[in-house]
Amino acid sequence: MEIIIHRGTHQIGGCVTEIKSKNTRVIIDMGSELPSSEQSDRPELSIEGVTKGNQDCAGVFISHYHGDHIGMFEKVLPAIPIYMGSDAQKIFANLRKWLRDKNLNRINNFATFTPGEKITVSDEMTVTAYRVDHSAYDAYMFLIEAEGKRILHTGDFRCHGWTGKGLWKVAEKLIRKIDVLITEGTMLSRDYEEEYSEFDLLMDATKIMNENRNVFVLCSSTNIDSIASFYQAAQKNKRLFVCDRYQRTNLDIVSETAITDLYRFPKAKIYRPGQDDSVNADCLRKMKAMGFCMLVRANGYFDELLEKFPDSKFIYSMWEGYLKEGPAKDEKKCNFIPKENGKLNYTYLHTSGHATKDTIIKVCEKLKPSILIPIHVEDPKKFDNLNISNCEIKTSLKDGDVFVC
Numbered sequence: 001m002e003i004i005i006h007r008g009t010h011q012i013g014g015c016v017t018e019i020k021s022k023n024t025r026v027i028i029d030m031g032s033e034l035p036s037s038e039q040s041d042r043p044e045l046s047i048e049g050v051t052k053g054n055q056d057c058a059g060v061f062i063s064h065y066h067g068d069h070i071g072m073f074e075k076v077l078p079a080i081p082i083y084m085g086s087d088a089q090k091i092f093a094n095l096r097k098w099l100r101d102k103n104l105n106r107i108n109n110f111a112t113f114t115p116g117e118k119i120t121v122s123d124e125m126t127v128t129a130y131r132v133d134h135s136a137y138d139a140y141m142f143l144i145e146a147e148g149k150r151i152l153h154t155g156d157f158r159c160h161g162w163t164g165k166g167l168w169k170v171a172e173k174l175i176r177k178i179d180v181l182i183t184e185g186t187m188l189s190r191d192y193e194e195e196y197s198e199f200d201l202l203m204d205a206t207k208i209m210n211e212n213r214n215v216f217v218l219c220s221s222t223n224i225d226s227i228a229s230f231y232q233a234a235q236k237n238k239r240l241f242v243c244d245r246y247q248r249t250n251l252d253i254v255s256e257t258a259i260t261d262l263y264r265f266p267k268a269k270i271y272r273p274g275q276d277d278s279v280n281a282d283c284l285r286k287m288k289a290m291g292f293c294m295l296v297r298a299n300g301y302f303d304e305l306l307e308k309f310p311d312s313k314f315i316y317s318m319w320e321g322y323l324k325e326g327p328a329k330d331e332k333k334c335n336f337i338p339k340e341n342g343k344l345n346y347t348y349l350h351t352s353g354h355a356t357k358d359t360i361i362k363v364c365e366k367l368k369p370s371i372l373i374p375i376h377v378e379d380p381k382k383f384d385n386l387n388i389s390n391c392e393i394k395t396s397l398k399d400g401d402v403f404v405c
């Protein structure tokens with residue numbers, strides 16, 4: 001078996017991993033470079049048999065719909081099947097529909113799978129999808145089995161979200177002993193950040209809504225877990241929960257297959273930004289009468305709405321690095337957030353989508369991998385500080401290196 005990290009051994013995002021047996025080859029994730037990446041100006045990644053030349057790949061498996069894991073999907077040769085979770089595919093298609101993506105037909109024809117499904121890609125290789133908790137809904141890790149080897153690719157994961165505890169059941173009952181663990185290490189470069197769970201966010205949001213009648217929330221429209229936290233906080237305080245049509249479509253997708261009320265949003269009210277007040281008259285009336293929690297997006301359509309409720313509390317629920325000086329700074333978000341005395345005026349409530357150091361250690365204890373390959377990490381040598389016993393950590397691998405197991 002061969003493993004090649006085409007991209008991701010020394011950077012966060014832009015991940016592409018190849019796993020190859022004697023006669024079968026699969027790719028895990030086909031991500032775009034993050035805008036903050038120092039390597040983002042490199043030539044576009046090109047892989048023989050996958051993005052160019054004659055087809056030589058049994059399938060591309062997408063762990064979740066964030067751009068740094070799926071952004072290069074359109075470069076995959078047309079005959080190669082692209083696999084994705086069924087709900088994740090619908091959410092991604094909704095996003096690309098709103099962006100008027102010319103590749104929407106291909107997205108709608110992705111091969112989809114469900115949690116725990118074992119996919120036979122050839123006589124010698126299977127790929128099993130296990131659902132993980134992440135800031136993208138319906139995210140997966142993949143177990144690849146071939147030639148007597150068991151390789152687990154975690155994708156992005158955590159255990160401090162609403163479904164995070166399910167990770168341990170999967171590890172103990174379904175995955176068992178792993179030969180090679182390919183795992184993300186995003187938070188090892190952010191060890192200054194303390195773990196902040198979705199439950200913590202719910203408690204803090206509930207308190208804020210208790211103290212403030214009107215609340216705007218800037219968060220990712222596809223971060224369903226955090227949206228669920230804000231929705232529950234609004235219900236506890238009898239506040240109207242408001243979103244736009246795009247966001248409501250995402251919530252409807254999730255609600256259709258939800259096995260818990262946490263992921264159902266029956267009282268979400270639609271506001272149509274950019275429309276005349278008469279179109280939104282009923283929604284505005286209820287917002288004024290009940291108070292509200294409203295999801296907003298950093299575009300001009302929402303500016304006038306913030307002006308209608310100038311004394312509202314503003315919550316920022318995304319990575320704070322987008323608001324700070326540096327290559328990741330997002331001027332659009334900075335210009336959108338209200339100011340006070342020339343400074344951004346917001347309350348920060350955000351839950352990371354990535355595993356903490358302690359979670360990574362516990363995963364290794366459960367799975368007992370013989371070999372660990374770091375990915376989605378700025379400095380892989382930080383894994384050497386985790387004191388993982390009986391495991392060889394391949395911190396010297398570089399993008400494009402071939403590892404044989």
